[in-house]
Amino acid sequence: MSDRVGARQGKVTAGGIRVRGLRYLRERRRAVVRLAGWSVLETGQTFVIGYAPARALDAGFLAGRAEVGLAWLGVAALGVVVGAYGTGQVYAAVAALVEPVRDRLVEGVVARGVRNPDGGVLSGLTQQVEIARDTFAGLVMVSRSFVFTAVGAFFGLFSLAPLLLLVVGPPLVAGVALFAASLRPLARRQEAFLVADEALAERLGAVCPGLRDITATGAEERIAADTGELVDAELRAARSLARWGVLRIAALAIGGQLPVVLLLAAAPWLLAQGVTTGALVGALAYITQSLLPALRNLVHGLGTSGSRLTVVLRRLSRPHSPSSTGPRPKRTATGSHGERPESALPELTPTDPPTTSPTPDDQPRKALPTPAGQGSHPTTAQCQPSPTDRLNTPPTPADPTNTPTDHGRAHHAPALSLASVTFAYSSTATPVIEDLDLTLAPGSHLAVVGPSGIGKSTLTALVAGMLEPRHGTIRVGGEAVPSGGAARLRVLIPQEAYVFTGTVADNLAHFRQDPVPEAELLAAADAVGLRPLVDALGGPGAQVDPAALSAGERQLIALARAYLSYAPLALLDEATCHLDPQAEERAERAFAQRPGGTLVVVAHRISSARRADRVLVMDGRGTACGTHHELLETSPLYRELVGSWTPVPSQPALPLRDPDRVDAVAGPGLAGDGRHVVAHGPVGQMEAPGDLRNGGTLGGQG
């Protein structure tokens, strides 16, 4: 069936499937006959279910012949046993009918998979083959069962008293007719619902991995609007389906439950016409034990599975497209260096300059709150600008307000201000950040340090608008966070850099809607230390293969991209952890020197903290802010961190090639124990085994 189905790609209709289904059954006449043969037992069982109790009453118990009554009940029990055997044989016969469908579908799918070797597509399609097989088997079972049960029951009713057919027959026929009439419109609505549901699932599959990016780029409203349309469409489809679903319930009530009412209401009349009590009980048994369950199965089975089968077969016979295989969003690369999931990311408009660095599409690091109790580091700090902070000083260069390199935007608001900010990952969790005040003047450079898990990344996520504080306010350049306005003013560069397939220029200019001159691209590359890689790749027009780049090279690309953005506030959340100290210094200095640019760095090396104007030492309630020297005097934790950052000469066996990068979390006793060694290599090369990324640095690794 499916090979021919495949030939008519895209033209599979419910009618077409029915025609081909009938042809398929004709081709398998023997299997159909065998199935019908075994189903006759079901007819016999149904017949006995009503007839035997009727005779047990009339000829047995009511006639004072208990042994006859018991004998008829024995017949009924035997009927059930024989019927059960028949049902077992029916399953085998159904398999003979259904499995060839599956085999043909699989053949078609595998053939397509070989031509287009995408494992995900193949597995998606084979999954749908299984659905098609199961659904088809279910359909055969319920329709077959209804037909044979109805025949058995009608035959039994007729045998007991033909008058019973007058009472039971019309409502049953009316119910079945109503169901049959509703089948087609219902199937259409069912299909519309499935399509809407899949469209939404596909959309969410694309959007969810990019949530961090979406928040970071301030595109929530647009994505919410787009996705909201699909939600509304699904809602409309669901409502329409529900309305038509009422008909199904009505069919069931008319065909299956009305006969019971009519039978009871007509009992006096039937008895007056000579119908026996036993016959009435038998008729009740036919309705409640056989007809009603069979009709219910038919209504639910055919109503749901029929349209489901149509959709799946249509899907299987459609020309290959990733979206046709289920909720897997289109993604052309994997891992942290994956390509951008196109549909998940907003296209940013020139009036809404993009400002942030996307995060890895498949690593929503700490994106979702986890159960209460985690993150129990209350943070209380007052970190106001020092007299040396350039609060209210105009950005440099002179009046850059409307230039593409306007990182200062000449407003007089602090670059960043947090007022009494408290945040916890759930309503019952202890706050990670508590009552934090922090103000940074434009142009300042802050390093954030603290033990692993203290809340450094949480702080950057709050500033980036990816998390919302429980209390307090956050403003970037005077604009409240989260808001579209604030989103334009900050760029977050996370630890796992994000590079997509495209040219170097595409990657670097990703946050700019205006054309970026090549000279500006190269200047940015020069500034952050990316230029050798750009040259090695073949210039700005060269294609980038994210998988071929090292983690450090990807970080450099992300840094240059952020450097080129218009956002005055740059948040580097361990964004240089894959670079060697020299490369890190160069990149950080570049950001610190952006005209009017403000820099917040989650530091993982002492050198990084020393370069900053001020350091925020996160330490729960003991959080402190000051210059490096001030904190050495006043903060025991900072002294401890600095101490643990310093190599311990008594451990010479494994030289610390990156002496200021040691595990602060391990504590002074473990500092410099030789486990925390980073091997220098070319910029962007991965550290040697035993590096700090897993052992935890002062910044931790998030």
Ligand SMILES: Nc1ncnc2c1ncn2[C@@H]1O[C@H](COP(=O)(O)OP(=O)(O)OP(=O)(O)O)[C@@H](O)[C@H]1O
């Ligand atoms: N999504 C989350 N749900 C619940 N708790 C979280 C979540 N993300 C982080 N936390 C918890 O919040 C606390 C602060 O985490 P955060 O990542 O901000 O610390 P950090 O200082 O950046 O750590 P590191 O240096 O290791 O990256 C930790 O206790 C962490 O377990």
